[in-house]
Amino acid sequence: MSDRLDDLERRIDELRAGVRTAMRSKDGATARVLRAELRTAERAWDALVSGEQPKAAAEPPRLATVREQVHQGLRLLGAAAQPRLIVAVSEAFLGGTIRSNQLTSLRRDEERSFRSAPYGRPYYLCAALTDRLSPARGLLTLSTWPLERRVVGPLSPRVDFLTCAIAVASHETEDERATRLLLRMARNIPGATAGSGALGPPDPGRVADAARAELAVHAERDTRDRAELARRAAEQLDDVAGLFGAATLSTIKKEYVS
Template sequence: MFRSPGVPTPDELEARITELRAAVRRAMAAGDRDEARGLRAALRDAERAWDDAVLGDAPATAPAPAPALATAPAAASRNEDRRGLQPVREQVHQALTLLGAPAAPKLIGTVYAAFFPGEIPGHRLASLRRDEERSFRTAPYARPYYLCAALTADMLAPARGLLTVSTWPLERRIVGPLSPRADFLTSAIRLAEHAERGTPSPDARRLLWRFASTIPGAATGTVGTVDPAALAAAARAELDVHRDRDLRRRESAARRARDRLDDAERLFGSRLRAVRESGRPAARNAAPDTAHDRETDG
């Protein structure tokens, strides 16, 4: 594959990632959290570069085609042959990368089946996040990415039923009161833009219709048909209403997470000591501070 001079190869990036992981561990062992944060930022950059190099998205490489849309009956007939050839965690990573926001396993499976060849076995998703957490705690940063939990903005605890990618910015992996709608709109935009680059399969068209039917102004044609450009435009218009307030809440929670959680907790959430926005540890089974939510978001 063509590669511009000076652009690291995947092997070189993997070596760099290994060096940075070791440096992070040394900094943490020495108690130098500032140095560790800087190294973690460099590590995330290297991991993203590795993703780009391997997935073919890096601008410095020869242009790669967009992920193939599952089109026509011929693609459907190949699903059985191709199902299971790719590890489930990579299938989930592809679907989440396309969505660009925290998502529930059911949506992840639906998106993969609609836009990629094959499908994700539903029973394999049930224990995936626990397996990822176990792997991280056993050998931190041994993988280029981890599939981890979204964190609640109020308590920095794992958000039930939502998966994210460890290489995403922490703010994107946190969910507040407005985040479900903002993330829904973000995903609608990304799916619509992806659909515009090819001929969507029937499954993809049905999925786009499900998004469009709940966004004002997105369903402009007959029932069951969607113009991807109209869907993206309508989703952007509504997202503009929510984005700033949602981002402020996420950024505030991300600052607390960086200050108070260790690396594993920032990926998988704090189960034993949920951290409220006031800074006081909350009771393990305490409910979110909804009164505070209304005050700060009102």
């Protein structure tokens, strides 16, 4: 219960800040959407605290927009992820209704919004950055994460997969979709399953332990690689490119020379 309260309280704070920003910029449409989401979050908080409507309080509130559902999915995973995984997590844990094809133009829409009103929203859905500081194809992150979590080095895809697997294994639910998702992930982690002939759902504790064991092997090198990439990104990218990536490193250098 405390985790759900913490999540709701953080979301309420983000929505209130978003409403204030939208009102200051006279963006009435965005303010109305955010206020509706704020009322939903506040009702969910009241129900959880009071213990009323236990059935509704036992589940996360249904998320209103594609953007919000992606945001919550990424927060649960805690690492850069592909749309297919975000959709699966949203469905299994958050009552989500999104489909992968709805995420196709999402990053471009976020970039357009940022360019028109920089930092006008509490968060942006943005691209992971490659070692060329260009946007990684099909990998979404959150603007509120530090650069070290938004860049991807040689080992980062594996590290992020293991991080996501630990997050999935650590969230309790009886939804069969979550079990199927965890099983698919477990098959790609040595020692996460009892063997090829094992029947039944995977043991979440075993999956998490196996993922942590492999993560320990890669973490130090990946942390160093990401720190170096983050340093380069901070030095060479402007605000837009720092969130959404630059076309090529040579393009960035030309811009700085000129």
